[in-house]
Amino acid sequence: MSQGELMEEGKRQMRVCNACRYCEGFCAVWRAIEWRRDYRDADLAYFANLCHDCKECVFACPFAPPHEFGINPPRLFAALRQASYRKYVWPGPFARVFQGGWGFMWAVIGACILFSVISLVTQGRVFGAEGGLFYTVLSEAVLEAVFGALALWLVCGWGLGAWRFWRDIRTLDSSAVQVRDILQAVRYALSLRHLGGTKDEPLSRWRKWFHHGVFYGFLLDFASTCLAAYESHILHKQAPYPVASPVVLLGIIGGVGLLVGCAGLLYVKLGVNRDTVDEGAYQSGRAFLWSMLLVAASGLLLLLLRKTSVMGPVLVIHLSFVAALFFTAPYSKFGHFIYRCLALVRYAEEERMHRLSGH
Ligand code: SF4
Numbered sequence: 001m002s003q004g005e006l007m008e009e010g011k012r013q014m015r016v017c018n019a020c021r022y023c024e025g026f027c028a029v030w031r032a033i034e035w036r037r038d039y040r041d042a043d044l045a046y047f048a049n050l051c052h053d054c055k056e057c058v059f060a061c062p063f064a065p066p067h068e069f070g071i072n073p074p075r076l077f078a079a080l081r082q083a084s085y086r087k088y089v090w091p092g093p094f095a096r097v098f099q100g101g102w103g104f105m106w107a108v109i110g111a112c113i114l115f116s117v118i119s120l121v122t123q124g125r126v127f128g129a130e131g132g133l134f135y136t137v138l139s140e141a142v143l144e145a146v147f148g149a150l151a152l153w154l155v156c157g158w159g160l161g162a163w164r165f166w167r168d169i170r171t172l173d174s175s176a177v178q179v180r181d182i183l184q185a186v187r188y189a190l191s192l193r194h195l196g197g198t199k200d201e202p203l204s205r206w207r208k209w210f211h212h213g214v215f216y217g218f219l220l221d222f223a224s225t226c227l228a229a230y231e232s233h234i235l236h237k238q239a240p241y242p243v244a245s246p247v248v249l250l251g252i253i254g255g256v257g258l259l260v261g262c263a264g265l266l267y268v269k270l271g272v273n274r275d276t277v278d279e280g281a282y283q284s285g286r287a288f289l290w291s292m293l294l295v296a297a298s299g300l301l302l303l304l305l306r307k308t309s310v311m312g313p314v315l316v317i318h319l320s321f322v323a324a325l326f327f328t329a330p331y332s333k334f335g336h337f338i339y340r341c342l343a344l345v346r347y348a349e350e351e352r353m354h355r356l357s358g359h
């Protein structure tokens with residue numbers, strides 16, 4: 001289906017839903033639909049990023065396939081979310097290449113070759129490691145240059161995408177966003193209220209808990225990396241750090257959280273009804289979970305093997321997974337939290353305005 005056909009199909013389904021309104025109260029999406037009489041392309045992107053894909057609506061819908069109306073909101077919104085990631089990301093032309101699993105694998109291979117060549121040129125050997133010291137494989141300056149450039153790429157890709165999306169989903173009559181709107185959106189985001197799943201797919205009840213594992217696991221790993229940078233640059237203590245140090249403990253807890261969360265979400269995906277998913281979004285979601293799982297697993301493996309002779313290759317493989325994750329992040333499902341948070345801020349703002357006007 002082309003972009004134009006997808007938008008037309010989205011508007012058709014929204015008109016049927018707005019006439020029916022059986023699902024009002026299921027989630028934030030339905031109130032946002034009812035607050036409108038007509039739908040712009042940007043409104044569809046807004047609804048799609050509010051949807052948590054719980055499937056309650058489609059299993060309750062009397063107009064779902066095989067009914068001739070063919071109403072299928074979770075499938076529609078999944079396709080619209082993918083389209084919104086492609087539309088708003090910068091730079092856009094690579095989106096189709098890097099949105100799926102093959103894009104990630106090509107990035108891993110590219111990073112592996114790059115790190116091997118750099119190691120050969122700067123250290124005079126490939127994968128050589130001394131005394132468990134990471135910087136004897138790839139120097140601190142090289143790692144700072146590579147990951148500094150990737151951080152800049154990520155900030156530009158996500159930042160421009162967020163700005164374009166926000167500009168589009170607001171309308172001329174939008175009010176100024178208030179601090180309480182942002183706090184309300186943060187509350188909605190952290191509680192993951194509509195990620196609970198549905199009784200029609202028993203495994204989906206676990207989604208929220210596995211998602212917490214991925215989210216908080218990633219935050220702990222990020223905290224571990226920041227603390228390691230502080231120890232290295234401010235306290236001048238070189239990695240590797242003792243197992244009982246906060247850097248390693250945060251890394252282990254975060255890594256296990258990521259591993260369990262990603263494996264759990266991949267398992268939940270096996271039990272979904274494929275008639276309710278968009279195939280492109282389904283594959284892209286799986287690719288993202290595998291990429292996070294590989295980062296976590298290789299990080300824990302590196303910790304186990306850091307004092308052995310294979311530390312060099314394991315370090316290069318782990319860093320390649322991390323670099324590929326960040327390089328593809330503007331295109332992969334990684335960026336969904338940005339669009340979702342912005343949609344929630346917009347929803348909190350609209351909710352306040354409608355409360356004030358008594359609707
Ligand atoms: S999904 Fe079906 S039941 Fe729900 S509002 Fe739309 S048409 Fe009605």
Ligand code: SF4
Nearest residue numbers: 027051052054055057
């Ligand atoms: S799938 Fe769930 S979150 Fe998405 S629109 Fe339907 S009820 Fe709302």
